[in-house]
Amino acid sequence: MTERLDELASAMRELTQALEHDDQENVVFSTICAEAVRAIPEADLASITAIHDGQAETAASTDPRADEIDRAQYTIGEGPCLRAAATGEVVRISVPEAGEVWPDFVAAAKQFDVGSYLAAPLRADETVTGALNLFGFGDSGFRTLESDVLTVYTTVVGFGLRTAQRYREAQLRADQLDQALRSRGVIEQAKGMLMAIHRIDEDAAMQRLIAESQSTNTKLREVARRFVDTVRKRD
Structure with missing residues (x-):
């Protein structure tokens, strides 16, 4: 547990530096994804789904495979990342058990050997919402601990993004x-x-x-x- 907290703290320090020194959105979002994988070792891939004016897109990812799985959800208009963004709740699933609910998502995930999925809602500002998505190659599913860590992480990320946005507007x-x-x-x-x-x-x-x-x-x-x-x- 102590090691996990150390990883989370270190990831947040790197994230804070990115928010302070990088004003390019794609760089900041890429850092958010990379540090999420660092903070949660069970995650192998990460992506950010951004929804603006009802349109979903992947703002950043650590791997093209994450983009493909995201795209499958956007195409059919449903999936765990979209549910997390819409409901404001964390979605934690084992991919093999999600076939009846999201068959197209499961097909895309299995194509890239993704067996576990975790998505937490992420709000950048008043007009852009979305989710931070984690993908694991193991099929046992993320545990409650990983869900809690991601919740803490996305809370800090959301606050940081909004603070950075207010600073840019003031500037x-x-x-x-x-x-x-x-x-x-x-x-x-x-x-x-x-x-x-x-x-x-x-x-x-x-x-x-x-x-x-x-x-x-x-x-x-x-x-x-x-x-x-x-x-x-x-x-």
């Missing part, structure tokens, strides 16, 4: 605000130059900038920047 808003302030600054500068050169008031200077923007189909801040640069070059 985007900060960048947009910075851009807006920079744009406003150069526009104010251009207005001041126009007022001094042509001895006009602030409204008239602004109207000149707007007229130039509309006639040239150029953004206002770009018109202002060009004007400021031109005046500076003359000086």
Whole structure:
């Protein structure tokens, strides 16, 4: 048990580093899959099912065989990964015992010698849901312990993904605000130059900038920047 907890803790440390330093979704999802296999030694393959606007796709996997088994479920619209995503509950099965419920899934799993399957719901944000799927070559099925470990892991993963998303959104808003302030600054500068050169008031200077923007189909801040640069070059 202690060894299992050590593996889980180590996997979570690696996952945290990926969330902190990688902003590419495919890299993060691939790390999530790889560390899930590391945290749960009974798992031989892993994949992430992402469902957006009702469409399911495999966002990442550790092996093409996992993609094929996922695809069989997407094609028929049912299977353990889709049930986990839809119900928010962990699905733990022995593949040979699932033939009556999901015959197409079982056929695909057996084709690649997968005998055990474990899927836990995973929510990345308010619009994207899915599941983290584990595949085992043994047919005894994952135990309750593996199910509990995966539940803990996906809870941390979901929290990390949502936190990272909120950080990116906050950073985007900060960048947009910075851009807006920079744009406003150069526009104010251009207005001041126009007022001094042509001895006009602030409204008239602004109207000149707007007229130039509309006639040239150029953004206002770009018109202002060009004007400021031109005046500076003359000086």
